[in-house]
Structure formats: C-alpha cells, structure tokens
Amino acid sequence: MTYAPPIPRRPPPVMITCLSAISTGREIAGRQWTLPSTGAWAEANAAHFFPFIIDYNWTFTAVKGFWHNGATVSATNTIDVGIYDSAGTRLVSMGATTQGATASVLQEVNITDTVLGPGFYYAAMSALNTTGAFLRSFGPTAADGTGMGFKKAVTSHPLPASVTLTTPTTSVMPFFGFSARALVV
C-alpha cells in the first residue's frame, strides 16, 4: 500500500468578491487594474457575473450578499444579487431591493442560507436602471474582463432562474459579494 498525502486545498474566505484569491483577484492585481471608483450602472436591467471556485473538500454557506454603493444613491433604483452554477442556473438570489440611503458604504442584504459545495460558480448582480452609483473595478479593455471569465446578461433584473451568459462589452465589474457570516457592515 502506498501512502498518498492529502492534496492541500484552499478553504474559501469568509467574504467572496471578485477580488478574492478564489475568484479573479490575482489577475486583477497582476494586471494592475485601475483603482475601484464610483460610477453609474452601465445598462438598465443588465446583470454582471464574476466566477469563483469552491475547492475540493470545502463548502461555503452564503448567508448575506453585499455591494458597495457609489458616490450617489438612488431611491428609484433596485438591485439584486445572487449565485449561479456554471450552467447559468440560479441557486439563490435576494430579489429586487431598493438601493440604500447611504452613499460610499457597503450595503448588505439577507439571502436564504445556501450551501455551496466544491465547484465552479458565478456571483451575479443586476440593477433596474442607471440612476445611483456603485463602486466598480475596470480594466482598460473589454478583453481584460472577458479573459478573466467575466460575463454579462441583458434583461436580467431581477435575476432570473436561468441566464444566457454573454461576453461583456466592457471590463467593468461592480464590487459586490457574499458573506459566510452574518456580520458584514
């Protein structure tokens, strides 16, 4: 009998965003993307997706979603955040929620506790209109985001049960994510 040592697998962080090591954080850091800045949602009813993985032998229980409001907020805009599997099937979402009253801070929302096993996932965020602003990262060309696995879906607010993921036309990615603990903000 031969001993095979266990292969190290990285546990997921307590908060998952596009900047996490299990997502596209290394690529964004390596490519020296522009510092995240505030800006309007680019397209009404569109959704943005970033990939992340949960490594073998680990799980992540998402209990809260969050995003970073920009320099202005809008009471007429609603936001949805959710998680999809690699085939574009929704696993959980919050449902449309009004953008909060406080600019330039994280806004958290309660979601149904959802256990993610090992696998490949997409985190998703959509918005009703282009009022209000959000913090977002962006690279110099659309290809930068595409090359990291960013996706987009039109006419996807609130987040639908399934989506057709398309190639985004910009590399903009709003700063949002999911938490495995109740404390976020």
Place this chain on the structure above:
Amino acid sequence: MTFTPPPTKVFYNKYLSTLGDEGMGVPNAAVKTAQGALLAWPAANRIIYCPLELERPVTIDKFWWSNGAVAGNVLMGLYNAITLAKVVDIPSTVMAGATTTQEVDITGTKVASGRYYIAQSASTITTATFTRSAVSLQFAKAFGVAEENAGTFALPATATLVAHTVGYVPVSGIIIL
C-alpha cells in the same frame, strides 16, 4: 499498481501573515492598497480580527507583528472562524525593538486546515505604533476584518465580532514549523 498523485505543494511559506496569500494579500493588492505610515492602534484594548485561510494543517511555532515605536503590551491569538473559539494565544508581551518585527514563541500548536482569524490587541495608543495596511474601511470590511471592544486588555475565549470601525489591518501573523 497503485497510482500515487504527486503532492501539489511540498513546502509552505513559514511566515503566514494578515497580508500574505493566506490572508488578505490578494484582494488588498487588487485594490492597490499601499502599506501605510506607522500608526497608533486605533483604540486601546481594541481587538482586530483578520481572516486567515490554511489549506493544510500546520504547527504554529510563533506569533509575530511589526513594531513602529514601542510602548505598552501586545496580545495575539488565533481563532476558529466558524466557532469563534480561541485556539491559541500569547501572553501579554511588552513591545520591544522599535521598527523591527517582534516574535513571541509558543508551545508548538497543531491546527487543522480551515478558516481562522488572527487576533491582535494593543494596550495603549500613546507612543506605540505599528506597521499596517492603509486599506479603506469599506474594503477592510468586505475582506472580512472585524473587531471587538470589550474594554479590557485580554483575548476572550470566544470572539464576539462587531463591525470594523477604522480601516486598520496590522501587518502580523504566525510562524509555522
């Protein structure tokens, strides 16, 4: 014949820190956060918890932090991020050695792979300063940083996390065997 897959990682960096790969190094670099100027602890006795992910079991040999000016004492410990139970800590230690990395030995402590918090507290905000990341408060929260303000200079048996109030990520961590 049995196939034995080669180990994917034989050697492990011995210095694991709040801003290393196992900590918040990747997201911190992704937002281009500079290492800020030496700064006093934000509040006396405040405990700051910074996430750490261990992909394999390790034996902790020491805790370390990075001094600026020295005064007062420091506490450091490791907490299980799921149960929030304290795993191991150092005794209250007098800061010594300005602008150096200070290390404190502990009895070798084995910890399993998983998600943890590195906890640190300082007894005074007068004179003493530390090396830290100048990450914004909102990003620090989004990366998992939290704090506790129990009012006494001690690390509790079980952490009670509250929202981080001042963006302050100390450069500190553990040294493994």
